Amino acid sequence: xxxxxxxxxxxxxxxxxxxxxxxxxxxxxxxxxxxxxxxxxxxxxxxxxxxxxxxxxxxxxxxxxxxxxxxxxxxxxxxxxxxxxxxxxxxxxxxxxxxxxxxxxxxxxxxxxxxxxxxxxxxxxxxxxxxxxxxxxxxxxxxxxxxxxxxxxxxxxxxxxxxxxxxxxxxxxxxxxxxxxxxxxxxxxxxxxxxxxxxxxxxxxxxxxxxxxxxxxxxxxxxxxxxxxxxxxxxxxxxxxxxxxxxxxxxxxxxxxxxxxxxxxxxxxxxxxxxxxxxxxxxxxxxxxxxxxxxxxxxxxxxxxxxxxxxxxxxxxxxxxxxxxxxxxxxxxxxxxxxxxxxxxxxxxxxxxxxxxxxxxxxxxxxxxxxxxxxxxxxxxxxxxxxxxxxxxxxxxxxxxxxxxxxxxxxxxxxxxxxxxxxxxxxxxxxxxxxxxxxxxxxxxxxxxxxxxxx
Ligand SMILES: *Cc1c(COP(=O)(O)O)cnc(C)c1O
Numbered sequence: 001x002x003x004x005x006x007x008x009x010x011x012x013x014x015x016x017x018x019x020x021x022x023x024x025x026x027x028x029x030x031x032x033x034x035x036x037x038x039x040x041x042x043x044x045x046x047x048x049x050x051x052x053x054x055x056x057x058x059x060x061x062x063x064x065x066x067x068x069x070x071x072x073x074x075x076x077x078x079x080x081x082x083x084x085x086x087x088x089x090x091x092x093x094x095x096x097x098x099x100x101x102x103x104x105x106x107x108x109x110x111x112x113x114x115x116x117x118x119x120x121x122x123x124x125x126x127x128x129x130x131x132x133x134x135x136x137x138x139x140x141x142x143x144x145x146x147x148x149x150x151x152x153x154x155x156x157x158x159x160x161x162x163x164x165x166x167x168x169x170x171x172x173x174x175x176x177x178x179x180x181x182x183x184x185x186x187x188x189x190x191x192x193x194x195x196x197x198x199x200x201x202x203x204x205x206x207x208x209x210x211x212x213x214x215x216x217x218x219x220x221x222x223x224x225x226x227x228x229x230x231x232x233x234x235x236x237x238x239x240x241x242x243x244x245x246x247x248x249x250x251x252x253x254x255x256x257x258x259x260x261x262x263x264x265x266x267x268x269x270x271x272x273x274x275x276x277x278x279x280x281x282x283x284x285x286x287x288x289x290x291x292x293x294x295x296x297x298x299x300x301x302x303x304x305x306x307x308x309x310x311x312x313x314x315x316x317x318x319x320x321x322x323x324x325x326x327x328x329x330x331x332x333x334x335x336x337x338x339x340x341x342x343x344x345x346x347x348x349x350x351x352x353x354x355x356x357x358x359x360x361x362x363x364x365x366x367x368x369x370x371x372x373x374x375x376x377x378x379x380x381x382x383x384x385x386x387x388x389x390x391x392x393x394x395x396x397x398x399x400x401x402x403x404x405x406x407x408x409x410x411x412x413x414x415x416x417x418x419x420x421x422x423x424x425x426x427x428x429x430x431x432x433x434x435x436x437x438x439x440x441x442x443x444x445x446x447x448x449x450x451x452x453x454x455x
Contacts, residue, residue, distance in 0.1 A: 009087075015248075087106055103413045124148070164210060239271050245275040306364075383416065384420050
């Protein structure tokens with residue numbers, strides 16, 4: 001029997017998951033192994049541990065342990081802002097006049113403003129455990145850098161952030177939040193690394209990309225004693241930590257006997273979506289239940305919908321391991337679109353494999369449609385969404401309207417990954433009618449493909 005469902009389903013501290021879910025353990029066809037960038041052979045734990053903390057390298061390579069215990073110190077930190085609420089969008093349903101039932105998992109309830117803190121705190125914890133001095137990283141829109149700065153200051157680690165140049169210029173407040181938490185922030189590409197200087201020489205005046213910033217951060221870590229590189233998305237370890245989103249969502253739905261039909265999330269590198277769908281996809285893979293999953297990406301960076309499934313470099317500088325994934329080519333520099341967190345040329349290998357096998361769908365949406373949805377949502381549900389999150393809102397609304405047309409009572413769950421208070425310049429462009437819908441031509445896309453290594 002279904003109980004009356006409240007507007008917000010809160011879980012207790014005790015219901016906070018005790019272990020992360022490793023989706024790869026449930027996949028019969030595993031994502032292809034990471035390859036060493038020089039030898040093109042599957043990378044070993046030892047090699048990977050030169051780049052990442054050892055425990056994180058272990059998690060990265062582990063595709064057989066279904067559940068990995070969350071250390072007590074990380075759970076204690078999670079308790080400051082988790083469990084995150086699952087919200088029933090009654091107001092949105094009413095406004096749309098849809099018979100669909102809409103839920104969203106809100107991850108914006110912490111100072112960093114997004115889900116990224118879930119992995120940042122785990123990565124900082126393992127760095128601290130290993131006795132490291134500090135970590136380096138890249139950040140696009142700034143959410144990851146913000147989350148990592150907070151996590152590092154909590155554990156007393158040094159934090160060096162390479163911030164994609166266009167975001168560094170567009171989002172000075174984001175930069176200052178990071179500095180408030182003690183991080184050192186450099187616009188990328190920069191003159192501080194060899195790879196940065198090379199990129200600047202080749203593409204003078206470039207607005208940067210996540211791929212460039214990753215290369216710089218890796219170089220900065222490998223040239224310093226006691227430093228490791230950490231990454232906010234794409235990697236298996238990040239998906240693992242983000243499974244806390246999906247596990248809580250499932251517990252909340254189960255509590256009220258609700259079965260989701262359709263689960264939607266925005267996809268940049270794929271970590272929030274991979275985390276949100278983890279326990280549901282695990283059920284689907286085991287034949288226990290069926291769900292539809294939709295990954296939503298910007299039309300300006302259409303990794304799944306127009307990309308190729310191939311081994312490619314994760315970074316422009318080609319220093320990171322290669323991953324088999326949907327990719328637009330590591331040399332693809334997306335237009336300076338505002339959904340900074342979704343401007344990545346690749347997609348996490350786990351989601352790439354699931355998408356390739358037809359277990360997940362993908363859709364690309366135009367920026368102005370995304371902001372229309374963002375504004376509509378803000379006016380009805382009150383939360384001012386991050387532009388990235390609004391990609392998921394757009395498709396959730398579209399699907400709810402389809403339900404209205406067809407008289408279907410589907411249950412839709414989507415991930416609301418964060419708030420957009422640092423994105424008001426984009427909102428301003430939208431309000432002033434100055435926002436454009438940049439869609440790369442086939443020619444531009446094939447230029448990106450030309451840079452994919454032929455193995
Ligand atoms: C970084 C970010 C994303 C995209 O990253 P994924 O790894 O694909 O989850 C989405 N939403 C917000 C708010 C972000 O900060």
